[in-house]
Amino acid sequence: MTLDELVEAARSLAREGRDLIARASSGDELATARTTLVGRKSGRLTELMKALPALAPDARREAGAAVNRAKEALEAALDAREAELRHTAPAEPRLDLTMPARRTWRGAVHPVTRVIDEIRDIFRELGFTVAVGPEAETEWYNFGALNFPVDHPAMDMHDTLYLSDDTLLRTHTSPVQVRTLQSYPPPVRVIVPGNVYRRDFFDPSHAPMFSQIEGLAVDEGIGFVDLKATLVNFANRFFGRRPTRFRPSYFPFTEPSAELDVQCGVCGGSGCPTCKQTGWVEILGSGMVHPAVLEACGVDSERYTGWAFGMGPARVALSRWGIPDIRLLYDSDVRFLEQLAQ
Numbered sequence: 001m002t003l004d005e006l007v008e009a010a011r012s013l014a015r016e017g018r019d020l021i022a023r024a025s026s027g028d029e030l031a032t033a034r035t036t037l038v039g040r041k042s043g044r045l046t047e048l049m050k051a052l053p054a055l056a057p058d059a060r061r062e063a064g065a066a067v068n069r070a071k072e073a074l075e076a077a078l079d080a081r082e083a084e085l086r087h088t089a090p091a092e093p094r095l096d097l098t099m100p101a102r103r104t105w106r107g108a109v110h111p112v113t114r115v116i117d118e119i120r121d122i123f124r125e126l127g128f129t130v131a132v133g134p135e136a137e138t139e140w141y142n143f144g145a146l147n148f149p150v151d152h153p154a155m156d157m158h159d160t161l162y163l164s165d166d167t168l169l170r171t172h173t174s175p176v177q178v179r180t181l182q183s184y185p186p187p188v189r190v191i192v193p194g195n196v197y198r199r200d201f202f203d204p205s206h207a208p209m210f211s212q213i214e215g216l217a218v219d220e221g222i223g224f225v226d227l228k229a230t231l232v233n234f235a236n237r238f239f240g241r242r243p244t245r246f247r248p249s250y251f252p253f254t255e256p257s258a259e260l261d262v263q264c265g266v267c268g269g270s271g272c273p274t275c276k277q278t279g280w281v282e283i284l285g286s287g288m289v290h291p292a293v294l295e296a297c298g299v300d301s302e303r304y305t306g307w308a309f310g311m312g313p314a315r316v317a318l319s320r321w322g323i324p325d326i327r328l329l330y331d332s333d334v335r336f337l338e339q340l341a342q
């Protein structure tokens, strides 16, 4: 190459190089441009430098100066562009389409609430309405009006949580029977869901706070056959035609009294730990309302009769889904609850 050719080549390299650098839109592209232009081994500037020794000393000095100017111009442009790219917004984050999607949680109705809702709906169809009452009760509503004899063992501090001498946390929903009959003249048909409290140990089948559903029907001419027909109808609808049986029982506020068992849903009646090998699980207590209770509520027991029941929805949930430990229902462990979510 002659001196003129070399000087011209150095100028056009600087010109083309500036274009190439300006077009680089990422760090990677700029690095490639740097190698192409000023890379030590085979960059275009190096190629020009290799041509210098062939020139006469004066021409070499002149050409060398031209090549150096091109080199300085290119390096300045490269550095400036690099700084520019560093300050522009970072490239879009790369999407990893193989990444598992984030889990979304949907709320669900708690299994005990689901049982309460279903029981309520079945009785609503039979003409029952929902009634409620306070959780802090007096001894009279919780025990006295319900015909508990004075000093009945249930009133003992070991079984009942007292808030003061006369106020306690209701041990059952039965006091709402009394409150309802005091406020509404018969005919009465109510269903009463609510929380109740007992000083029980927290073991696989007992909790210190649990829910109950009470039922009460009072009218003229109501007999035990109404009780039995209604409760068997309920059990068939709720448990799907599992065998049922009534067992005589005792409650101070009913006479006669009976408990209703359904065949164990876990073993189908052959016996297992859930039914304590009996093949049956108790789902409720019931009976004809004791005349003394009607009188305590101001209802004429010569004219009116009635029947009542009390059921534990948590117990019912255990038997319905074969849950081995009642505490699972109160632990709020989503891994358990979501298996019963609808």
Ligand code: DAH
Pocket (backbone or CB within 6 Å): 171, 172, 173, 174, 214, 215, 251, 254, 284, 285, 286, 287, 307, 308, 309, 310, 311
């Ligand atoms: N109150 C009773 C209990 O908590 C359950 C009960 C039994 C309620 C018989 C009733 C009934 O209304 O008739 O154990």
